[in-house]
Amino acid sequence: MTGGNLMETSSCAGSEVDARKSHHQPTASARTMVKVRCGESLFTLDRSLLEQHCEYFRALFQSGMRECTEDEICLQVPSARGFLVALRVIHGERPMLSADEIVDAIQCAAFLQIELLTEHLTDVIDSDNCLLMYHTAATFGLLKLFESAALFVRDMYADLKEDAKCLPEDLIEYVECLVPSTYVTVGSHSPTIKLLQDFMRTVCYLDEDEKDWKVLTHLPLNASTTMAGVTVLDNKLYIVGGVYDISNKVVDSGFCYDVSTDTWSTFSSPQQLRYNCTLVGHVGDLYVIGGEFEKTVMSSVERYKVSSDTWSFAAHLPRPASTVACAKAMRRLFICLWKPKDATEIYEYVASKDEWVLITKLVRHQSYGHCMVAHRDNLYLVRNGPSDDFLRCVMDCYNLTSGQWTAMPGQYENSKGALFTAVVRGNSVFTVNRRATVEYAIEDNKWRTKKQMTGFPRVGSMWTSLLRLPKQSRLLLQKKDNGVEIFSGLNSSASVHCVD
Template sequence: MASKQVSFTASRSAGSYTSLRQKLRAMRCQSAVSSARKPKKGEEPTIAFVLDDHLQELQAGAQSFWKEDFFRDACVIVEDKSFLAHRLVLAAYSTYFRNIFTMDHEPNDDGMFEISLSGVQAKVADNVIQSMYTSKLNLSSTNVFDVLELADGLKYTVAVQACTKYLKENLNKENCLRTMSLAISYHLDDLKEDSGKFAAARFEEVKHTAGFMALEWFTLRDFIARDDLRATRELQVFQAVVAWLQKDKTKRQKWAVRLMENVRFPLMTPNEVVDSVESVGFLMSVPEFQDLVKEATHYHLTPLRQSILQSPRTNPRSSVRLPAVLGIGGTGNNGGSIMCFTPASGKWRTFTKMDTVPRHHHAVAVLGGFVYIVGGEEMGRSKSVLRTACRYDPRTGEWLTVASMNRCRLSFQIGVLDDFLYAVGGRVSNEESLCNVERYNPQVDRWEDVASISTPRRLVAVATHNHRLYAMGGSSHNRISNKLERYNPANNHWEQKRPLLTCRFSASLHPVGGRLYLVGGMTVVNGHSMAGMKVVDSYNPNLDQWTRLAPMSVPRGEAGCATLDGKIYVVGGYDWSANKYLDQVECYDVQTDEWSAVASYPNRGAGIACCSTILLRLPEGSDESDGTSIASTAATVPSTTGTAPSTADTVNPVGRSVEDSHMSPSKARESLRSAAVSRSRRELEAEARGKLKRLSSKHKMEEEAGNCTEEGEVMSASLPGQGESYSAFVQPSTTCGTCVNSRAAVLKTRREFATMAAQPSPGVVWSGAAVVASTGAAVPSPVQMVTPVQYPFYMWIQYLRSLWRQYSTWCICPVRCVCAHISDVFLCVRALHILSRRRLRGLGRLGRALSSLRRDRGLCYGNMNGC
C-alpha cells in the first residue's frame, strides 16, 4: 500500500509546528496538513494520514478471498443453488442482509449463515452478488427489471441507482410504461417522472402497446390525469381507457368511474360527446358517468359561464406551464397588443393582437383562467370612453364578447370576488368622476349595480383579500383621497378603515402573503404641482396597520402592475417630475423588501393593464430555458363558441395538419377544402398561412437541390354554407422562396383588407392578381359596404407600416409598390360596390381588367419575377 513518507523531528515549540505544516504542503500532503492540529501545552503534535488507494486495496482483498474461497461464512440459496460469500461484504452493501445478520440468526453446524431468497432467478442473484465484489453490474433490456426488483428488495442502493440510470437512458415506447409502474412500486420518484414524461409525450404510440393494457388501474388513473399527456384530441384518451376496460370488462368495470373522472370531457367537441361517448352503452348505464357527460354538455352550451365552471377537467393539456405577466393595451404603440413576460426568458414579447378596439386606461381581471378586458378609452381620433367588455382565453387564443357595463368608464380598476368582477369608480370625462360600483355576473352575463363608494373618485386602487374588496385612494375635483374602504358582499356595505399614510391616486394594490401592497401612484406637491411617487406601503388587514417599505427607483403613476410567484411587477407608467412616459419595469420581492430591474417594456406608455396567468403556449421565437415551444401544446381545445374542428382532419394547436409535412400544393388544396367544414374563419386563415409558409420553404429547398417540379398552384379553402373562400398562390419552381414568402404576406394583407372592406361575409377570394367572388356568395348591398376612408387614422398608419415592411425587405422599388398597392385596394373596394349593384354581372371583365393593370405596371407584387 503506497503512502507519502514524511521525515521530521517533533518538537513542542510553535515554530516547529509551523515548519511541519510548511513541509507537508511542499510534499502536497494536503490531507495530512488539514488534519494536523496545533498541540496543546505539554503535548506532542500528531498528524492523521489518509492512506492512498485504501478502499481499492480493501476491495481487491475481498474479491481475492471470495474467488479463492477464503473466510466465506454466508450462503445465499436461490433456486436450489448456493452462492458463498462473506457476511461482512453482504451486510456492507445490503441493508436487508445487515438486518438479518444483526438479528438472532444462528449459523449451521459448519458455522455457515444460510439465507434463502424466493421468487428470484439464480442468474440474477449471481449477477448482484458478484457486483458487490467486482463493482460491475451486468445490465441488459432482458434482465434490468429483474435486477432492479432484487436490488430494491435487498436495499442494495448502488445497484438500484445503476438500474435507474440504465432505464432512463434506454426508455422506449415498449418499456416506458412498465418502467413507470416499477418506479411507482419502488418509490423511485426521478425514474417515475422521467418515464412518465416519456410515455406522456408519446401517448398515441404507447396506448397500443401491451404495457398499456397491463397497467394497474391506479397507475392508469395517474397517467391519464397528467397535464402533459400529448393527445391530439381528448377523445383519444377516452377511447384508450375504454379499450383498457374492455380488455377484461368483468374485473375492470368497477374502476370505470374512477378512471373516467380523469378524462377531460369538456375538451371534446359536442359532436364527439354525442357520437363517440354517449354511444358506449356499458358506461352510459352508470349514473356517475352520466354526470360527467352532463358536465361537458353544460360547458359547451353555456360558453359565457365557462370562467366559473372551471375544474381539472376543463384545463387544456399541455407540456408548457409557464407563469407569465401579460401587459394589455396602453398609450404606446402596443395599444392593440397583448405583451407577455416570463421569468424563464426574462424578455417581453408580443403574445397576440387584441381582437377588440385598441384602448388604454382600461381594467383587466383574471377569472377561471380567462382574462376580462373592460372599459377604457379608445385609441385614435375618436377617443371614445368605452363600456364594452370582452373575454380572452390565453390557453386557446379565443376571444368572446361579453355584456357591456351599464356606464362608460376609464381610469378604474377591477377586483375579482366570489366569481364576480367588481368595477370600482373611474371617470366618464376629465370633469366627471364616478362613485358607482357595478359587478359582472358570468352566470347571467349581466352587470348589476351594488353599493357605491363614499365619494366619486377615479384611479382608485382595488384588490381583494379574504372575501373582501378593498378600495384605496383616488382623486376627484382636484382633491386627492387617502380613504381606505372595505366592501362586504354579504351585506352590500362599504366600511371605512385606517386611512393611507399619504394621499395618492393612480396607485396599484396587490395582495401577497396575507398583506396588501400599495405601489407608486401620484400626488400633489406644493399645493399645485403633480408628482409621481416611489413609495410602497404595506397594509395588514388583521391589525388595520400600515408599514412603509423600500421605494421604487423611479416615481411613476398610471403604471401596470401584476403579482407573479410572490413578486410584484410594475410596468411603464408616467413620471410627472420628468414629464415623460416610462418603459422601465421593476420587480419587488416581498421576502427581501428589495427592488430589481427587469427587461424594459417594448414601448413607453401609461394606462397599461397587467395581470398574471399561466401560459400553455408561447409566442413565436420563444427560447425558454426548458426548451418548450408553442408546439408543445398537447390537445386541440374546442371553440368556446361551439364551432368544432372536423373529425376528418385533426389539426394540432399550431394549425399544422398531421400528415402534411411533405404535401404538394395540389394535395394541400384538397386538404384545406376538406378541413374547412365547420371551421371558424380565424382557424382557417391560420392554417392557410401556415401551410403556405411551409410549402414555400419546401419549394425553396427543392429548387436549390434542383428537384422542384411543382407547377404554380392556388391553395384555397372554402367555408361551406358561409359563402367564404380564401386562397394563396404558390409560384412555379422558377420563383425563389423569398418572393413566395413575400407574396404570401401581400396576399394576407389583401385578404384581411377585403374582409374589413365588406361585412358580413363578402365571399371575396384573392386568387393570383384578380378579384373574384365565390360561387353562390351573397354579395352585400352598398349600405353594408365600408370603405377604407371610413377607418380611423391609426388603422391607416398601421396598414401603411405593414406594407412598407413587406416591400422594403425584398423590393427594389418599395415606394412605387406601396402606392400601387393602395390604389388597387381602393379600386377593389370600388369593384365590390359595382358587383353589389350589378349582381355579379361583368365579373370576368373586371377580373381581366385588374390582371391587365398589374401586368402593365410590372410591379413586384403583381409579377414577382419582375423584381
C-alpha cells in the same frame, strides 16, 4: 355563549347523558346548542353554524341517526388543535398558522368537509408552507388545496426546486407538468380600421428565459383599451369600457380573450357606460368600479355574472372616483380612495353584505396612494413622493392581521409609472415601464431587486396581469407561419416599430 368555542373538562359518560334526558326536556335554547368532544376537549357550539359550514355535521343532523339527537357528539378527528382552527375560521377569523396547525387543519378540513377552512388554507399558502400544504393535502385527499398549492409551487419552482426534492417523486412530476403563470401586459390602444391595422395593438407576454416581451394576441379591430378597465378572471382576459377617440365616445361592448382557445368574444356592456373605470375579478364575478361618463366622475359599481351575461348594480362607492386602485388579499377585495386633505382611505368590499367598509386611513403630507399591491396578509400602498414627485415613490405596508401600518424604508424609482403597474406572483412582484421590466423579491420590510429584463416599448397607460398559457399555445407561438415567425422580440429590428 352562543356560537362560542367554550372548552370544558367533563367526561362523555353515557350515564350522565341518559340522566339528563330522563329528567329534563331540552329547552328551545338548548336545542340550538350542541356539545362536541374532540379528544380531551369539549366544545359548546351553535348547532346551526356547524350545519351551515360543515358538510359532516350537516349530514349528521339531517340523517336521523341517534347521534344527532344526543347532547354530546364525539369526533374522531386527530386533534383538537385542527378543530380549533376550523372554529376560528367559521367564526370569521383569518389566522396565520404554524406548520403543526396547518397539518392538523388540513386533516380536519378533509375529515369534516369544511369549505371555509379549505378556502382559508388556500389563502395563506406562501413560500414557507407551500410544500407542506401540497404534500399534506395530497396525503389526506383535499383536492382544492392540493391543486392550489401545486400551482403555487410551480410558480415559484425556480426558487423551490432544491427544497422540493424532499417530495415523493410523483408529486414532483405533477408540479413539473403544470403550466406556470406568465406576466402579461397590454398598452393603451384605440380602435382602428382594417385597412390601417395598427400592429402595435397587441397583448404581450414576458418570455423570462429570453428576458423579452413577445406577442400573445392582437386586439379585435373594434376593441379599445384607452381609459378602459382590464383584468383577468379564471384565466381569461376581460376589457370593459374605454373610449374610441378624443371625443370620449364610450365603447359599448365588452371583450374577452380565452387563452386556452386563442379566441376573442364579446359580451354586454355595463348598464352605465363608463371610462377611466377599474375592472376586477372577485369571487367568480367581474366588478367595474367607478369611472367617468360625459366628464362626470361616478360612484356607481356594477357586478357582471359571466354565466348569465348579466350586469347588476352593487353598493356605490363612498364617494365618486375614477381609476380606483384596488387589490385582493386573503380572498378579500380592497380599494383606496383619496380624501383631501393628505388622506388615503382603504375600504373593503364585503360581497356577502354588498357594502363598502372603511378598514384604515393613512395620512401623509401631499402624498396619496396611487397603486395597491397585495401579498399574503399585507397590502402595499405605493404613493407619490413628497410634493407630488412621481419619479420617486414611497411605500407603506398595512398588515391585515395586526391592523398596523409600517413605513417601508427608502424610495423606489418610478420612472414612467412602473410601480403603478405591479403584479404579484409567488414571492415576487413584477413592475414594467418602457425602459425596464423589474422583478422584486418581497421581503419583510423591503422589495429587493431580483432580476431586470427588457422594458415594454409602448407609450401611455399599461395594464398588467398573470395568465397561464397552455402548453399547446406555447408550441404554436414558437412555430412559423408560411416561413414567417408568428412573433419575435418586441425590441428587435425585425419586429414591431415603436415610437419614442
